[in-house]
Amino acid sequence: MEARVLQQLQHPTWIDSDKFPRKPTGTGSGSGSVRYSRRMKEEQRLQVMISAQFQLNKASNRRNSVSVEVTCSYKNFPASIMESGSFYAPFDEAVMLKNKSQEIEPYLSGRCIYLVGMMGSGKTTVGKVLSAVLGYSFVDSDTLVEQETDGTTVAEIFKLYGEGYFRNKETEVLRKLSLMHRLVVSTGGGVVTQPINWKYMHKGISVWLDVPLEALAERIAAVGTGSRPLLHHESGDTYTKALRRLSTILEERGEAYANANARVSLENIAAKLGHRDALEEIEGYLKEEGSMAIAEF
Numbered sequence: 390m391e392a393r394v395l396q397q398l399q400h401p402t403w404i405d406s407d408k409f410p411r412k413p414t415g416t417g418s419g420s421g422s423v424r425y426s427r428r429m430k431e432e433q434r435l436q437v438m439i440s441a442q443f444q445l446n447k448a449s450n451r452r453n454s455v456s457v458e459v460t461c462s463y464k465n466f467p468a469s470i471m472e473s474g475s476f477y478a479p480f481d482e483a484v485m486l487k488n489k490s491q492e493i494e495p496y497l498s499g500r501c502i503y504l505v506g507m508m509g510s511g512k513t514t515v516g517k518v519l520s521a522v523l524g525y526s527f528v529d530s531d532t533l534v535e536q537e538t539d540g541t542t543v544a545e546i547f548k549l550y551g552e553g554y555f556r557n558k559e560t561e562v563l564r565k566l567s568l569m570h571r572l573v574v575s576t577g578g579g580v581v582t583q584p585i586n587w588k589y590m591h592k593g594i595s596v597w598l599d600v601p602l603e604a605l606a607e608r609i610a611a612v613g614t615g616s617r618p619l620l621h622h623e624s625g626d627t628y629t630k631a632l633r634r635l636s637t638i639l640e641e642r643g644e645a646y647a648n649a650n651a652r653v654s655l656e657n658i659a660a661k662l663g664h665r666d667a668l669e670e671i672e673g674y675l676k677e678e679g680s681m682a683i684a685e686f
């Protein structure tokens with residue numbers, strides 16, 4: 390599986406923000422931009438492109454915004470394994486993320502970060518940014534299960550072989566990941582239901598993205614339930630059926646998510662993406678476990 394993880398990895402490299410002017414020097418309105426890109430080649434097979442656009446526009450709300458795009462391609466593999474992602478953050482926020490991650494990273498000692506949470510809680514979105522700022526690689530356990538099953542999608546695996554088969558494959562994927570380092574893992578929403586999975590995830594640091602059900606249902610309604618087999622059974626409009634089914638699933642899972650080392654509570658979800666909270670919660674956990682010193686005043 391290691392090779393397959395490699396197919397997914399993004400080898401993120403954070404942009405050296407010192408290459409950018411920190412603030413516009415003038416006081417009036419104006420704008421400027423800087424582009425920085427870097428290409429890495431590993432044995433001529435793996436190509437990672439990181440590009441950043443840095444926009445200073447004092448006259449608009451987009452002032453001091455930074456957009457970062459990470460694109461990964463692996464020679465001879467189909468486009469579906471090409472990963473790309475981007476995020477937009479105020480410049481100060483981007484600098485804060487970079488600083489916080491640099492503070493935390495040595496204390497992680499290479500341990501993997503496992504993001505757990507309900508379907509649609511943002512594990513993929515947050516995970517890609519966390520991996521970029523920490524210099525970790527990003528993997529998605531659902532994708533690895535699909536790859537281990539000859540490319541059969543999660544929805545098809547459920548349909549053809551049943552949930553039990555999927556859960557066993559998922560546990561096997563987690564076991565293999567637990568032997569690896571420097572990964573941010575976006576887990577499947579149901580990993581928390583199998584106690585053995587915790588044995589593997591506790592080799593690293595687990596973070597629960599706790600998002601209100603209404604926000605989850607809204608996001609899922611926006612993209613549909615096609616890829617989420619556990620939401621296929623209800624009738625009604627997509628939002629209502631997703632909300633009803635998610636409520637039942639969360640009830641069945643009880644306290645399972647609370648086994649995570651850290652919890653990011655995203656109550657006011659519209660206002661934030663969760664990357665910063667996730668880093669702060671990981672820092673809190675590292676201090677609690679004693680590997681990171683608590684600042685003395």
Ligand SMILES: Nc1ncnc2c1ncn2[C@@H]1O[C@H](COP(=O)(O)OP(=O)(O)OP(=O)(O)O)[C@@H](O)[C@H]1O
Pocket residue numbers: 506507508509510511512513514515575576577578608609612617658659661662663
């Ligand atoms: N903070 C946020 N605010 C609004 N939308 C978000 C936020 N985070 C993620 N989303 C959107 O919600 C959807 C689900 O996000 P994502 O795929 O990251 O979740 P996930 O936990 O990985 O889901 P799954 O486990 O089902 O794969 C995506 O369309 C994403 O763009």
Ligand SMILES: O=C(O)C1=C[C@@H](O)[C@@H](O)[C@H](O)C1
Pocket residue numbers: 507508531543576577578579580616617618619
């Ligand atoms: O919450 C769940 O149980 C699931 C979430 C998805 O990520 C997939 O792992 C699968 O659809 C099951």
